[in-house]
Amino acid sequence: TNTNTNTNTNTNTNIDDAFSYFHPLDNGFQVLFEQLLLDPRFEEGRIITKWKDLEKKNKNLTMRNISRFLYHLTQTLLKNTELTSDKPYFQPHFFEATHLMICRCIFPRSKELVQCIVTKNSEKDISYSKQLAWMSELTQEQLGVDARLCGPKHSTAYAQAIQHIKEVEIGICLTPQDSVIGLIEAVHSIQKTATAYYHDHCPNAQDKDIVVNGDTLFPIVVFCVIQSTVHTWHAWLHCMENFFRKEILYFGQSGFCFTLLKATISYVMSRTPSHFTSDTKTDT
């Protein structure tokens, strides 16, 4: 059913091994897949019907429950369609690619459940929103962005990266996988834009590749995350930490980008207005 899922990779050239199975949404293909998956004549369709009933009755379902359910559903589908590892035509990414398509089928149908999870983290996110209210007024320089990497206009600086970050939000994004890929794209976009700004500021610079390092990347990420005005990051972090295995969260590009975002949220939460008057004097 899904042997060609790795072929459509034109938009995800920045993804490392852990997400090499990833493919952008193909609506036509997804619809066909969902017809198969939701068909009540098959075991998977009946399992999903039972799950939806459980979802309606039990509002205390967690992200971990969803994750486990999707994992077992993927295993069942692969077993029933004879796409398991003992078959000669088995390919390494069968599981992840199928799992992604199943997630794209189930998550949009479980918006209410996801909203419940978001609500459970609302207390922290309300605090974050309060931080956002005054921090969004801070300039790139005040947030510690190197002068040579600042965009010409505050309102349009790093616009593409900010747009990517907006689309990462749990309520908007199709699945956690799409969300993490969006985040990686955002960091990649920051690198590209920062390089362009750098060469605008320093036209005689020779090194065209490496401009952004650990010291300079973080303040830009902070700026972009703040400007994205997304305020449900604690819910997002909770969902990701309960959905993905640690290899995704702490290793590779996905782990790096996830950690960047986590550190950003922690940093934003720890700041007070007085920090910025002292920071700009001593630390830039």
Place this chain on the structure above:
Amino acid sequence: MSSNKTFQFKLVLLGDTSVGKSSIVIRFVKGQFSEFQESTIGGKPKSLIVVYYFQPLYENAENKIFMIVFLKRNNKILSKQSNLNTAAFLTQTVPLNDCTVKFEIWDTAGQERYHSLAPMYYRGAAAAIIVYDITSQVIILKLSTYTKSLFFFLLFLCKNNKKDEFFFFFYVPKNEKGYICTRKIMG
């Protein structure tokens, strides 16, 4: 004969801003280093660290000690680079006689105000390299802030500018008190 066994290690670079963290990683991954080039943003280029390619010597799994020795240019190193293309995250694959080691190197923000965020970065890391300016008087104090929170093997790299020698220090937390041994290598 080489086998297909591949080890993957996460390596975290810690240290103050503008001490040469990015120079280390760029030299290791891309083979580029210029003492005077303005290759990194964040401060004036300093000449306190000149990095040689480093290659794993052996892994002692029992003690969780991963030793790294700095060697001169090794042509066998593959120049595989992350597509993220930022010095903050790079990968390098090093083929050895009996295995292949893939490093993923995370560069962290070194500014004082971000120090509290460092533990998030070194979760799951096999090793950390703390880079510092050996001529700085406050270095001992700052090292102690890192080592208090690190629970794994640490490798400190530094250079004595006056004698043109390189040192690397191993801190092994296996010992209750921890001990530091030093080795000297020639530049």
